[in-house]
Amino acid sequence: MKYLVKKLATLILTLFLVSVLAFLAFQIIPGDVVTSILGTEATPEQAQQLREELGLNKPPLVRYISWAGNVLKGNFGNSYRYSKNMNQMMPVSELIGDKLPVTLSLAFLSMIFIAVIAIPLGVFWARSKNRVLDVILNVGTQTAMAVPSFFLGVLVTYFFGILLRWFSPGRYVSYEKDFWGFVGYLIFPAISVAIPKIAMTARFLRNSMLTEMHADYVRTAYSKGATERQVAYGHVLRNAMMPVVTFLGMIIAEIVAGSIVVEQVFGLPGIGKLLISSISTRDFPVVEILILYITFVVIVVYFLVDVLYRVIDPRISTK
Amino acid sequence: MIRVKNLSVAFDGPEVVKNVSFEIGDGEILGVVGESGSGKSVTALTMMGLVSEGARVTSGEIYYDEELLLKAGTPRDNALYREYLGRKMSMVFQEPMTSLNPTMKVGKQVEEVLSLHEAAIEETQRESTVPSGSAVQSDVKCGEKVPGKKRKQYRERKEARKQKVLEALSSVGLKDVERVYELYPHQLSGGMRQRVMIAMAVILHPGLIVADEPTTALDVTVQNQIIELLKKINQEQNNSLLFITHDLNLARRLCDRILVMQNGCIVEEGITEEIFQNPRGEYTRKLISAVPGRTGKKKKLRKEIGKALVEVRDLSVFYRENANSLFGRTEKKCVVRNADFSVYEGEILGLVGESGCGKTTLSKAILGLNKMITGEVTHHSNAPQMVFQDPYSSLNPSKTVGWLLQEPLRAQGALDPSKAMTEAESRAEAIEMLKRVGLEEKYFDRKPSQLSGGQRQRISIGQALITRPGLVIADEPVSALDVTIQAQILELIRRLQEELGTAFLFISHDINVIYQVSDRIMVMRDGRILEIGETCEVFEHPKDPYTRELLR
Missing domain, CATH: 3.40.50.300 (P-loop containing nucleotide triphosphate hydrolases)
Structure with missing residues (x-):
């Protein structure tokens, strides 16, 4: 209970600090939203009018307070750039709400790939005593980790899209129209996201398992007459997962915040793509909310990692 | 019961166990005594097939009830060992803290011994109780017809296993076993953990139990209880016990016979009291007098x-x-x-x-x-000044012995300029102290890693005494x-x-x-x-x- 309250307080405090920083950052960054919207041709009167419309003539503190107040009420404001129809700008919540399912589905699919492939692979690698296999896995994972993600995206597109024709590159299927078509299309960007992470996680798990295999309790398990396989899955894996869980948490946080490059390569209308375009067009309301969203996700994921820690290792909760 | 013949074991370098032969009789308690590095643990682990992969058995054979377990030159038969371990021979380790899986309930860890050997035990029981095998067949048929029955059988079996674990836990003197079953190792005291380890070792009544320094990590009063427990189990179950220890007093209290090991060799062997009354070897005499x-x-x-x-x-x-x-x-x-x-x-x-x-x-x-x-x-x-317990971790490994000895003098000089010394003076002091603690001058430029544990502790004592304090803790x-x-x-x-x-x-x-x-x-x-x-x-x-x- 105390633990939960503490975590919640940390979450709120962090969100507050990040919101202040995000807000401040746009006061400092050079460039003017008004010029960027109207272009350089605009008259000073036009500019002044827009400024007043957007509330930019007020002092920063007042603007921050009114903005923060609105955010707390659930009103995230309107985008400066995207319009909903002729005479109304797009609300940020709608804009993000539209892209969020894409990014979250991509993250979810990638995590499934990572969990389902990396964990058995790591255990298998740790148990394998075959030198050749070891070298192959070593070089393979090293390569997978080193290849830049955009290139990996291109490779996946080429291989699955052009050679095998399993999907049509660039023809994104919206989840609203055809959910399964959407999932089918997402599999390939998810593979691109997952491959380097699978390599990292498998390596990490392998090393963790190898260290753990020297522990005294492993010898005890053998002394009961357990097979190597029983020891690896029944005893070592759970203890070796401790550091891996932290690592997986970092990965989740990273993916949920939007895999910018992969979204770009596969033409996915996700959070990462939105973030890039709104930064370049100085669409502050959108960027600020996205920053808060990412912060929120990261903290929540770390909280879950912490909870998972306690589930895996009973020693932590009592300390 | 167990016969070890001319056993030699080597890791990368020279042999750490040299030509060791001994036997353990039925129901006998054999003590193996020696200092660290004498090869006593390696001998036991080799016997149990638990020694690390890097070890090579260079000569000798090991028999269990006249059945060959291990022979030099042939690879360890892991399948055979798995059949034996836990059921016919089992082991209690030194560190009850780390020898139990920290993320598994202790009850489950004891139960694992049962589930691992369940199939094999049932087979032998079936062979002995149902010679014709007809009853077994009908049983299988029933199971096929009624799928619910299998599940019921499974549940019954699980319940029976748990019951057996609880019995084993109370037989090693644990109270409130239902609760203990559900606890994790860190929730138990050292003594309780070691009792759990022993429960694990004795639950299938193996013919041989190997206990490797089972009481070293425990407090004296708990130590006594564990020794009594081992004695009691030995009398009740009449299994053989191989008791490894560096503590001669413990060996004397518990063992029927004693082997003394030094540098991988057995230097003396005999009935416990005889060895203590008139030790033949010089090393044994030294060991006994050092206690x-x-x-x-x-x-x-x-x-x-x-x-x-x-x-x-x-x-x-x-x-x-x-x-x-x-x-x-x-x-x-x-x-x-x-x-x-x-x-x-x-x-x-x-x-x-x-x-x-x-x-x-x-x-x-x-x-x-x-x-x-x-x-x-x-x-x-x-x-x-203070002298600490562990001479391995309490000396800075990157400094020389001389530097370490001079350090308190430097600190003293920094605090009180009237006591400041020149480098030559403090060097002379350090060398004098080195001699006082029984080390030669040549150690001045060595690093702690080049010294033995005893030498390091001498340095720690020298460090404490060099400023001539009135009191050393x-x-x-x-x-x-x-x-x-x-x-x-x-x-x-x-x-x-x-x-x-x-x-x-x-x-x-x-x-x-x-x-x-x-x-x-x-x-x-x-x-x-x-x-x-x-x-x-x-x-x-x-x-x-x-x-x-x-x-x-």
Whole structure:
């Protein structure tokens, strides 16, 4: 209970600090939203009018307070750039709400790939005593980790899209129209996201398992007459997962915040793509909310990692 | 029961076990005694097929009931070993803390032995009880017809396993076994954990149990209980026990026969009492004489009482304990209660007690390292120094011995310019101290990693004494050392105390060590000083029941 309250307080405090920083950052960054919207041709009167419309003539503190107040009420404001129809700008919540399912589905699919492939692979690698296999896995994972993600995206597109024709590159299927078509299309960007992470996680798990295999309790398990396989899955894996869980948490946080490059390569209308375009067009309301969203996700994921820690290792909760 | 013939084992380098042969009879307790590195553990682990992959058996054979388990030159038959381990032979390890899986309930860990061997045991039972096999067949058919039955059978079997685990847990003296079953290792005390380990080892009534230093990590009183338990199991189940220890006293209490090992060889073998009465080998004689006993030469060592160096008056030491509830205040926990004593000039005051009784906390408070205290500590001498338990981790590995010895002098000079020394002076001091602690000058430029444990502890003692303090606090200074080394270090401390007149507060959990070295002793338990007095006086007429228990 105390633990939960503490975590919640940390979450709120962090969100507050990040919101202040995000807000401040746009006061400092050079460039003017008004010029960027109207272009350089605009008259000073036009500019002044827009400024007043957007509330930019007020002092920063007042603007921050009114903005923060609105955010707390659930009103995230309107985008400066995207319009909903002729005479109304797009609300940020709608804009993000539209892209969020894409990014979250991509993250979810990638995590499934990572969990389902990396964990058995790591255990298998740790148990394998075959030198050749070891070298192959070593070089393979090293390569997978080193290849830049955009290139990996291109490779996946080429291989699955052009050679095998399993999907049509660039023809994104919206989840609203055809959910399964959407999932089918997402599999390939998810593979691109997952491959380097699978390599990292498998390596990490392998090393963790190898260290753990020297522990005294492993010898005890053998002394009961357990097979190597029983020891690896029944005893070592759970203890070796401790550091891996932290690592997986970092990965989740990273993916949920939007895999910018992969979204770009596969033409996915996700959070990462939105973030890039709104930064370049100085669409502050959108960027600020996205920053808060990412912060929120990261903290929540770390909280879950912490909870998972306690589930895996009973020693932590009592300390 | 077990026969080991000409066994030699090597890792990368030379053989660590050389041509070892011995037998263990049915129901016999065989002790293997030796110092660290003598090859006793490697022998046992090889026997059990648990030695690491890097080890090679270079010669010899191992038989279990005339069945060949292991032969040099042929790879270890892991499948055969799996059949034997847990069921026909089992092992109890030294560290009950790390030898249990920290993320698994202890009940499940004991139960694992049962589930691993369930199929094999059932098969043998079936063979012996149902010779025709017709009943078995009908049973299988039923199972096929009614799928629910299989599940029921499974549940029954699980229940039966749990019942058996609970029985085993209570047979090793654990109380409230239903609750213990559900606990994780860290929720048990060291003694309880070792009982769980023993329950695991005996649950299938194996013919042989190997216990590798099973009591070394435990407190004295718990140690006694575990020894009694092993004895009881041996009598009840009539299985053979191979008991590995560095502690001759323990071996003497428990074992029928003893092997003495040194550098991988068996140097002596015989009936326990015979070995203790007239040891043949020189090494055995040395080992026996090195054991700090409570017999012999204890003369009245104290001269006249000097003046008090440290006076401790009504000292209580606290620790902050974090509150469990959200709004609860952090509470102070009292670790040492109302300690009241003095250390006098030129004496060795022994402080004895079990782990967690507050010995170290008390010594830290005396040195001023613990600020949360009530009461008074008055020093009448210059800054007291300290010698720590582990000579491996308490010396900076990147500095030379000379540098380490000069360090206190430099610190002293920095604090008090009148005592500052030139490099040459402090070097001379350091070399003199090096000789005093029994090391040659050539060690001056060595690093701690090039020294043995005993040599390192000599350096630690030299470091403590080089500023000529009136008082040195030595916290378990010999607990990490082998018996023969231990005897040498105790000898050194006594000699230095006489030469330099330094007073020692000597902390140990080992009452025999305390007896050997101290003029007066102080017995501590749960933060309280129970008894304080002249060594002979306390040993001959212990007042407190706990002291009597310790002296048993």
